Amino acid sequence: MANLIIKIKKFFAMIGKSIKTFFWNVRRILNNFKKRVGNFLDRHHINPAGKAPGWAKALIYLSPALVVLAVFTFWPIINSFALVVYENYNMTNNTITGYTIFGNFIRVLTDESFIVPASHTGSSAVINTLIIVFISVPISIFLALAISVALNSIKPLKGFFQTIYFLPYVTNTIAIGLVFAYMFKTDGGLVNQFLKIFGVNVTGLSWVESNAVYWRSMFVLIFYSIWSALAFKIMVFLTSIQGIDKQYYQAAAIDATPKGRIFSKITVPLISPMIFYITVTSVIGAFKIYNAIVALFGVAGAPPGVRYNLQSIVMYIYQFIDGSNAGNLSVAAAASLILFAIILVLTIVQMQVSKKRVHY
């Protein structure tokens, strides 16, 4: 028995060896060939690698990425500026009726339900988006900071909590959005059931269904976007807090600094670059909210049968591209350029503010 095993082992070792030897020899032949070519080139004083400039070599490595980026990233940026000057661009026939400089922008800006609340819904995409951004971003950043500081201060169960907090990052926004909508159901929803414990009268207390009011639906949306955004922030904050040199804390402890001051005078300043980075990215991210709304309220962006809607700017843009009834893409381009402008202005403002506050 043992003999047989040894024999089998030997057999496989032999096969392995011969395969490896084969590859080795292939490489050997290639090396030999390369050497000969090299020697030949040297003899005739040709040195292709030496003469080619660095960018020629770089181009070979960069070209796959650059080709894709050129078509699907750079060209769209240029083309957007072309699109906005078209009048009545028709995508199916590729025709336009003329050119206009500000026409499409004016159309977007005066459009009901972009900035001006539409008469039949009473809500506008920009206002909705701003509400979401300015409520969800500060709360989620503050919560993430609090959680990561708390996580950093404990030892047992740290990895366990870290894993749990990370879960929302790896889930499908649509799938969990459906679960959230289900949890906020009027009858038999988990949230109403929970409120009942505290004696709240939950009959007809709707969140995502036909009797819901604007702020209740907005609450669910903001709650969900905070829930799903926390994971990433906690991870980044925790990593940067763990990167702080322990000596600062030891020095502070010897000086009997209270915990609150340690947090505000050591932890926050030292990770301020990360806080700034997260603020910028999450403001940008929150402006682009789309999936969460679709998951909670469907493509209409509102609970069925209510007067208001929760459309965001991105949702407003997509209604022009939506496959089945592709509309005027020039208007969509104008709207997305406006979105870009808003993001750009906000980023610049944040950068200016951070110059005074962030310690690099």
Place this chain on the structure above:
Amino acid sequence: MDKQLFQKSKKIEKITFIFDLLAIVTYIALFLILFNLLELPPVINGRMNLDILQFMTPTYEFLGSNLDKWQMNSIISILVIFMVVAVPMFVINVKKNNTRTIYEIDSYVATSKFVQAMINVLSFNFISTGLRIYNTFVLIKFVKGYNAKEFFKSIPGAIRAKIAKMKEKKVVIDEENLDSYSASLKKSIRRQTTVHVFRLFGTYLFLVTMALIIIIPFYWMVLTSLKDFTGATTNNPEFFIGISRWNWVNYKVVLTALNFGVYIKNTVIVAVFSTIGTIFTTVLAAYAFARIEFKGREVLFSILIMTMMIPGELYIITNFITVSRNGLGWVGMPTGQNQYFLAMIIPFVTSISYIFFLRQNFKQIPESLYKAARVDGCSDFKYLTRVMVPIASPTIFTITILNVFSSWNAYIWPRIITGVGGVEGQQYWLISNALRDTAFVQESGRVMYNLQIAASALVTVPLLIVFFAFRKYIMNGIGRSGTKG
């Protein structure tokens, strides 16, 4: 230290793994067989009659005995619980057995072997139980030097010693006799301890509350997906249900009624090809930015970084034109001439943020390795594949996982491009599109929440499994990079 005993214990453990694996395979096979037996509601007018789903009371014949619906549910549930316990235990054990050194063996290892043996008993894996208990004694011999017999003999003595220790009264310091300084010191220490305990309690309370808020949706999802229609829509939902009422048939309905197989296949195709493409393009580009000196490198790189700020919606408008009839003609063509997969994959075969992430990683590899390779006659490309890629492999792996995740979660782009294709386009939906745009409704129009949530769970669970398997890679990668996938 007895090296032979250590080797022996390792060998026993290895043999145990064979039986563990056999058990796992059995669980999975049984689960699949039983799951396959589950009876679906009848199809009426080409549509599954979901109304009667919860009122069906089929009986199943399995291994010569008749099982009713509840028994069937219980057996499948138990099998699932076994799998949930046995698979991670197996993986962790194999990993540990390979890496554990002789210095790490202590009595804790022996105890954990015993606990695992007990778990094996509970999951009907008796051979593994026997082997693990035997291994426990080998390890006890290794750690303490006892034989099995001597070990049992030593137990009463140890218990007695423990009791004696507990009985031993604590020495009480007479506080009256302390001088004032010691007394105040003692007081301040006590106060400090109290504050510390309260703070710790507060911290944990906060963390637990937040953790509950994070975890409850997941729990509620799994729970609801197993409930029947009444259970999912009642005004007083239950928070726990017994294993006999775990309706595994819900999943089977979702899988068959929804055509889930097709969408999962589509998603996998898109994920695999876009990931291969992304890795290929980003590794090459990151190498160029990290190692090759050329004019305008910094300029080009900062242009790339700047484009990261532009909202993706701006691209989508033009990209939609690009892939449709007046551009590349991948979508929006007459039925049969569309290339939905190309349209879903090609725009995503590269990513600036991953190039950035990888470049940072490549830059950390010391320059002297490159010089050493040059002296050894290693070409640039070979250096990339033989040295840089293996060293940066954790990062590349993280990128792979994140990219698969983002394909799995892709919603808007597939929706737009399949939207122009009508019915044909629906065949190319990815999983998220299917999830959002298919409704489970009864004849009366009432939403079958339990099925809808089961579909959500089906989409979420694979992600969670991948996450738990590669937790370290993913979490480290995210923390370090600060980039979002």
Place this chain on the structure above:
Amino acid sequence: MELRLENLTKIFTNKNGQETLAVDALDITIESGTLVALLGPSGCGKSTTLFMIAGLVKPTAGKIFFGEDDVTKLAPEKRGIGLVFQNYALYPHMTVFKNILFPLENMDVPRDEAFERVKDMANLVGIGELLDRKPSQLSGGQQQRVAIARALVKKPRVLLLDEPLSNLDARLRLQMREEIKRIQRETGITTVFVTHDQEEAMSISDKMVVLDFGKEQQYDAPQDMYNQPGNLFVAKFLGNPPINSFEANVKNKQLIINGKEFMKVNLPDGEYFVGMRPENFRAKSDGFIVDIKEIFHIGRDTMIHFDFNNTNIRALVDSDSIEEGQNKVGLTIKPDRVYIFDKETGKVLNNG
């Protein structure tokens, strides 16, 4: 293999167009089979010289010959060199075996022979037991040995070592120094060794080159260089404690120190730099009497401080010859251990 550098020059140009002369017209011939140390303070161009020999840095002017071959324009892999780096530069993801095998993969060697050579080389440097380990599982000294094995396995014509011992602790450094010397003797390979540590250079090398600001200062056997420094820089650079140097006048062929005649010299009158090594002084009652400022007992020797022409001078003398509390002592020094340098050029005038 003889290694010859002819007028080797390297000028670095930074982004602002500013030029730095890193290596200045080096002319050195390294005989076959010798171990030559390139010695100098940091930033003196010694590593640049080594990398030019390796082919990793292109010289601005000048030529490099391996034997009769002009290799100046040859790519590094075609020169047949082995290079050992300061931080070893082992591939962290490969085992020791694979690390040593890696250079052979790029050559025309049969697999069996390659494996043999790896094993032989590992045994030669004393890591035959560690072939399955990863570099991270090795100590610094072991990593160093792997790096040397990797450099030698392809049978290079020249072995180049770039500060190979500076990352090791003191005890290991001594041991590895001897190891490198042994391996070099056994293989008989021409070796160039870069270091900033003069003691290391003197103990390991057959000959050494002292560089300063890219210029060759002296090229000689270590002991000769120590005893007959060619200029003030070399004299100051070698030796620990460092050489005493001070200004002094020569009047009527007499060296004047502290206003008194110290010794006879065959030089015209004028101001000179004078160098005397602390250990060359001997205490003798009939010697030159000095006022002792301080006495330090350091083990078997005693260090005394005193002034020559208002410059603090240290002398190492026998402990027995000085008593505590003594404030005057007579000192002698051999005439050929007194170095007199030109004040302008720093060249030695009475020696070598």
